[in-house]
Amino acid sequence: MTTPPRLVPLLEQFDFAYERLLGRMAGPVVDSGNGTDVAVTPLTDEEYFWEPVPGCWSVRRRSDGPGARATHLTGAGDWGRDAAPAPHPEPPPFTTIAWRLTHLSEMLTLRADHTVGSHTLTRDDYSVSGDAAGAIAAFDAGAKAWREALLGADDTALDTVGHSTYPHGSDPEDPFIDTVWWVNQELLHHGAEIALLRDLFRARRG
Template sequence: MTAASRLSPLLAQFDFACKRLVDRMTGPVMDSGDGTDTEVGCMTDEEYLWEPVPGCWSVRRRVDGPGPRATSLAGAGDWGRDAASYPHPWPPPFTTIAWRLSHLGEMLALRADHTAGSHALTRDDHPVSGDAAGAVAAFDASAAAWRKALLSVDEAALDTVGYCTYPHGSDPEEPFIDIVWWVNQELLHHGAEVALLRDLYRARPR
């Protein structure tokens, strides 16, 4: 299936960002940014859940309840992601790799569903993984779902306000192409944060 012409550069950017992030988490090498390979180790469960400062938001076993300043655990399954209803805590809690990766996967999966699926999935339907390998696999599946949804839209859909009915963003008020741009921005933004956290974990005092 061929992407709508105006989507092509955004889809290429999305594909590159996804591959770079997954390679950064799994290794054995990643693109350093100039096309050369840089060796990188596979992310461990300890690193995935590492809390570099007190009061982090993360993913937690549901039986343990939410973390500091969180009021609920979002998601489905035995694990959930720290969350709070509006207004969110200020200043914002520092978040772990686990939290950021769960947030990205949920955003992609739900937006895919609210673009080309049932238009019914909620945060309570999206599973949360307590281990690094499961989280990376879930992210891969969510990214594939979003990519498939993008390939289903035509040029007219790109200009349609509210084409995506995702309920946790500005989707109802924005042309769909602006939402596609925003999703890429979120992926690049949080992907860079994950990479930095991996660097800090590697350099932490022993």
């Protein structure tokens, strides 16, 4: 199927952001933004769980319970991500790389399912990763699943309200092209946050 022309720049933006974030976490190099490769060491578990300020929201063993101001741990399995029902705490809790990365991966995986899959997965079905390597692999898989969903979208799908039935956002009320844009900005801004946290972690060690 021919990709609709208006989807092409959004796909290119997604690909660049996805590949850059994956490289920033997994190494051995990452695109500096101008085509120059910069050496990067793989994300460690210590960085993944690093809490730079008190009261962070993170990923935790279910047996340990939620963190400060969280009411529960969302997800399936032995690990969960700090969460609370709306209205969310004010000011918003600072979130770790673990929180931000599993949030991204869950969003990509579930939105792919609610676009071209079973249309049934919820946050309670998503297995939260308890280590950095597993989280990077989950992000890679989620990004690839979402990209496959995009490649199946024609112009009619892009204009269809509720083409994505993802239940944790406004997707059922939005044209699909708006959802595509939203996912890109989520990837861009959380990717930038993760990169900055890696820089801060490295700088504190001198």
